[in-house]
Amino acid sequence: xxxxxxxxxxxxxxxxNPALDAARRSGERVVAxxxxxxxxxxxxxxxxxxxxxxxxxxxxxxxxxxxxxxxRVENGRAAEVVERIRSDDEAGAVHWNRRYAPxxxxxxxxxxxxxxxxxxxxxxxxxxxxxxxxxIVTGQGKPYSVFTPFWKALKERDIARPLPQSAKGxxxxxxxxxxxxxxxxxxxxxTQYWDIGEAAAQERLEQFLEECVEDYPKGRDYPARAVTxxxxxxxxxxxxxxxxxxxxxxxxxxxxxxxxxxxEKFLSELAWRDFSYHQLYHRDDIANKPMQAKYGDLKWRHxxxxxxxxxxxxTGIPIIDAGMRELWETGYMHNRVRMxxxxxxxxxxxxxxxxGEHWFWDxxxxxxxxxxxxxxxxxxxxxLDAAPYFRIFNPVTQGERFDxxxxxxxxxxxxxxxxxxxxxxxPSQAPEGVLEKAGIVLDETYPRAIVDLKETRRRALDAFGxxxxxx
Numbered sequence: 006x007x008x009x010x011x012x013x014x015x016x017x018x019x020x021x022n023p024a025l026d027a028a029r030r031s032g033e034r035v036v037a038x039x040x041x042x043x044x045x046x047x048x049x050x051x052x053x054x055x056x057x058x059x060x061x062x063x064x065x066x067x068x069x070x071x072x073x074x075x076x077r078v079e080n081g082r083a084a085e086v087v088e089r090i091r092s093d094d095e096a097g098a099v100h101w102n103r104r105y106a107p108x109x110x111x112x113x114x115x116x117x118x119x120x121x122x123x124x125x126x127x128x129x130x131x132x133x134x135x136x137x138x139x140x141i142v143t144g145q146g147k148p149y150s151v152f153t154p155f156w157k158a159l160k161e162r163d164i165a166r167p168l169p170q171s172a173k174g175x176x177x178x179x180x181x182x183x184x185x186x187x188x189x190x191x192x193x194x195x196t197q198y199w200d201i202g203e204a205a206a207q208e209r210l211e212q213f214l215e216e217c218v219e220d221y222p223k224g225r226d227y228p229a230r231a232v233t234x235x236x237x238x239x240x241x242x243x244x245x246x247x248x249x250x251x252x253x254x255x256x257x258x259x260x261x262x263x264x265x266x267x268x269e270k271f272l273s274e275l276a277w278r279d280f281s282y283h284q285l286y287h288r289d290d291i292a293n294k295p296m297q298a299k300y301g302d303l304k305w306r307h308x309x310x311x312x313x314x315x316x317x318x319x320t321g322i323p324i325i326d327a328g329m330r331e332l333w334e335t336g337y338m339h340n341r342v343r344m345x346x347x348x349x350x351x352x353x354x355x356x357x358x359x360x361g362e363h364w365f366w367d368x369x370x371x372x373x374x375x376x377x378x379x380x381x382x383x384x385x386x387x388x389l390d391a392a393p394y395f396r397i398f399n400p401v402t403q404g405e406r407f408d409x410x411x412x413x414x415x416x417x418x419x420x421x422x423x424x425x426x427x428x429x430x431x432p433s434q435a436p437e438g439v440l441e442k443a444g445i446v447l448d449e450t451y452p453r454a455i456v457d458l459k460e461t462r463r464r465a466l467d468a469f470g471x472x473x474x475x476x
Contacts, residue, residue: 007033007034007095007096007097008033008034008035008036008094008095008096008097009028009031009033009034009035009036009096009097009098009099009100010028010035010036010037010038010087010090010091010094010096010098010099010100011024011025011028011035011036011037011038011099011100011101012024012038012039012040012087012099012100012101013025013037013038013039013065013076013101014039014101014102014104014243015102015104015133015241015242015243015373016102016132016133016243016246017039017061017062017064017065017203017242017243017244018065018203018206018243018244018245018246019065019068019069019072019170019203020167020168020169020170020203020246020249021132021167021168021169021246021248021249022102022132022168022243022246023102023130023131023132023168024100024101024102024128024129024130024132025037025100026168027100027128027130028098028100031098033097033098035073035074036074036075036077036090036094036096037069037074037075037076037077038076038077038078038079038086038087038090039062039076039077039078039079040078040079040080040081040083040086040087041078041079041080041081041187042081042082042083042112043080043081043082044082044083044108044112045108046107046108046109046111046112047083047108047109047112048106048108048292048374050372051366051367051368051369051372052188052189052191052192052367052368053189053192053195053336053367053368053369053370053372054241054366054369054370054372055187055188055189055192056188056189056192056193056195056336056370057195057199057201057238057242057336057370058242059188060201060202061201061202061242061244062076062078064201064202064203064204064205065202065203066078068202068203077090083112083113083116084112084115084116084119087099087116087120088116088119088120088123091120091125096125097125097126098125098126098127098128099120099125099126099127099128100127100128100129100130101113101128101129101130102129102130102131102132102133102243103129103130103131103132103133103137104133104374105133105134105138105282105285105286105374105375106285106374106375107289107290108290109374113129117129131165132243132246133243133246133247133282134247134278134279134282135159135164135247135248135251135275135276135279136159136162136164136279138282138283138285138286138287139286141155141158141159141162141283148283148284148286148287149280149283150389150390151389151390152276152277152280152390155276155279155280155283156273156276156280159276159279160276164248164251164252165248166248166252167246167248167249167252192336194334195335195336195370198334198335198336198337199238199336199370201244202244203244203245205239205244206236206239206244206245207245207249209234209235209236209239210234210236210245210249210250210253210254211253213233213234213235213236214253214254214257214268217231217232217233217234218254218257218264218267218268218271219263219264219267220232220267221233221267221270221271222266222267222270225274225340225341226341226407227341227407227408227413228327228328228339228341228342228407228408228413229408229410229412229413229416233339233340234271235337236250237337237371237376238336238337238370238371240278240371240373241370241371241372241373241376247275247278247279250272250275251272251275254268254271254272255268255272277376278375278376280379280390281375281376281379281380282375284296284375284379284388284389285374285375285378285379288389291375291378291379291382292359292362292366292374292377292378293359295382295385295387296382296387296388296389296391297386297387297388297389297391299472299473300385300386300387300472302472303468303469303472304468305355305356305357306354306355306356308354308355308356311354311356311455311456312350312354312356312360314452314455315329315346315349315350315354315356315361316329316364317329317333318330318333318417318418319452320349320452320454320455320456321432321433321447321451321452321453321454321455322349322400322401322430322431322454322455322458323404323411323414323418323421323429323430323431323432324342324345324400324401324403324404324408324413324414324430325345325346325349325400326417326418327342327413327414327416327417327418328342328343328345328346328417329346330417330418331417332365332368332369333368334417336368336369336370336371337369337370337371338369339413341403341407342413343365343380344384344398345398345400345403345404346361347361347380347381347384347385348384348397348398348400349398349400351381351384351385351386351465352397352398352461352462352465353397353456353458353461353462353465354456354461355461355464355465355468358381358382358384358385358387359381361381362377362378362381365377365381386469394465394466394469394470394472394473395466395469395470397462397465397466399458399462400430400458401430401431401458404429404430405430408430409426410426411424411426411429411430414429414430415429418451420445420450420451421443421445421451422443423442423443423444423445424439424440424443424445425439425443431454432445432447432451433447433453433454
């Protein structure tokens with residue numbers, strides 16, 4: 006019996022995995038491969054993502070072994086490793102699911118060309134987005150640059166139904182996943198917050214639909230309320246596919262008609278993921294280059310101490326500090342708060358959005374090649390469907406609106422717990438007697454706000470406005 010090789014990347018699951026399904030349907034022996042790629046064109050995962058990846062590969066290896074498939078995990082340049090494993094196993098065919106970053110496509114094209122020169126049958130499959138980035142275009146045949154019409158067009162398309170999980174095969178022994186692979190020491194604390202793997206992803210989706218989705222449209226903006234899906238990291242590693250989420254959610258809506266509008270709102274957020282990949286595919290290196298060229302001329306500030314205060318949650322703005330501490334502790338941050346901390350960095354501190362994107366890349370378990378930079382550019386104003394430059398979130402008023410009782414802030418910023426709700430989001434404005442009663446000494450037990458929000462808002466408007474005047 007000959008062998009078929011499946012090269013796994015951001016698709017660490019058995020069900021709805023087109024590459025794995027095609028390999029198994031061939032009737033040949035199947036070997037699965039994951040490569041920790043050292044190619045310069047591939048953006049190396051951040052620390053929190055590496056922590057998750059190891060555990061996801063361990064879970065996948067056990068699931069594959071139960072199906073009679075061995076998982077090999079290797080390090081090196083993709084073309085060299087894939088060819089070596091293919092040769093070792095005498096594989097006559099190689100399958101993978103497509104990925105979309107420019108560097109990834111460059112590597113995949115080179116691997117495909119090299120294998121085909123040797124007469125190997127190479128097949129790539131659609132398995133990581135709802136629609137391939139080139140399958141959805143405007144009436145003029147161009148890529149979309151605004152989300153709302155993109156979402157309208159996507160809703161009208163038939164999304165392929167998920168593939169079932171392949172039948173059980175003869176058991177093999179699961180291989181040992183290298184436990185020391187580039188995992189940062191600080192990431193060990195993440196263990197208490199996450200269940201990892203395909204089964205955990207499916208369970209999380211079911212729990213969200215049963216318990217949370219009806220409250221999602223309004224509750225999703227309140228960081229103290231546990232009504233979001235927490236599926237983003239599972240999606241990032243492909244432990245669940247977007248098609249599985251799409252069809253499972255619509256099936257739930259059909260069975261529970263009162264939830265239809267809530268499900269649609271949830272799925273519109275899933276569509277933002279596709280929109281981010283749409284931008285990733287059609288633009289150059291969105292992690293480093295502004296999607297609107299004029300923003301390349303913006304004069305960002307070099308303010309290392311303020312950047313450090315932002316990273317460590319010591320800005321003196323409680324909801325900003327709460328978000329940054331949640332990120333460091335859990336590898337995750339509530340989406341509303343992500344917008345606030347990004348706006349604070351790029352507008353109030355006027356620090357380059359790439360500094361924030363790189364920090365999130367290292368600290369987020371769900372940081373991926375599309376969502377992370379696209380979201381940062383959206384807030385910074387340089388994205389294609391960006392908030393106008395004059396849209397600057399005020400973190401104090403946002404905190405008062407979306408964390409009115411201060412529950413989120415009190416969880417992550419215990420220094421201000423004793424403040425009354427009136428001042429919980431702006432301790433720097435609290436009277437001395439109120440601070441004293443709460444046991445707070447500004448700049449000793451908790452920092453005074455590192456910037457004046459009104460003044461820095463004006464500074465940002467001037468800086469961004471100058472670009473518009475020159476355009």
